[in-house]
Amino acid sequence: MIDGHFPLAPRYRLDDEQPWLRGIDPSRRYWLWINGEQNCCTTVPGLSPSSFAEFKETVLRFRALEPGETLELSRIVDAPEIHCISSNCYAIATRYQEAPVWHLFDRESLESLLMTAHPDWQCSPKDVALGREWMEQMFLHSVAA
Structure with a gap:
């Protein structure tokens, strides 16, 4: 247990x-x-x-996933894998405060997130600030290293 946190991610x-x-x-x-x-925010x-x-x-490969199969998402860095746990349960593994966390999603939720990769999708103006926050965290992390 790290800093009193034992994160369990529900579906x-x-x-x-x-x-x-x-x-x-x-x-x-x-x-x-x-x-x-x-107070426990993470990025996936x-x-x-x-x-x-x-x-x-x-998206078609995601829809065809069977229990036990995985699908690696395309990214330049940090390419996550979607694990099909059951017909309506999918997991993406990350870390939170150095502890492993599996984020579990139902099919509808994860497919909705995947749809944001459509070329016509645009994030909301408030979410542009999240991108800036991520860049600041990465800059501070690289300077600290």
Whole structure:
């Protein structure tokens, strides 16, 4: 246990009572509140295809996933894998404060997130600030190293 945190990620659904999606920045990083707690925010790299054909192919491959199969999302760096746990349960593994966390999603929620990789999608103005925040964190992290 690190700093008293033991993050367990429930299965995120679009109709959750607790808000879990803080936003999606311009680089298609999903900003999630772990367990709906607004003091535990993390990012999950999303799909970032180089073309519409690649976007379409990835969505179709996602829809065809069977339990036990994985799908690597295209990104220049930090390419995450989607793990199909069951017919309506998918996981993306990340780390939070050096601890491994599996974010679980139902099919509808994860497909909705993947749709933000469509070339015509634009993030909301408030989510542009999330992209700036990510860049600042990376700059501070690289200076500290």
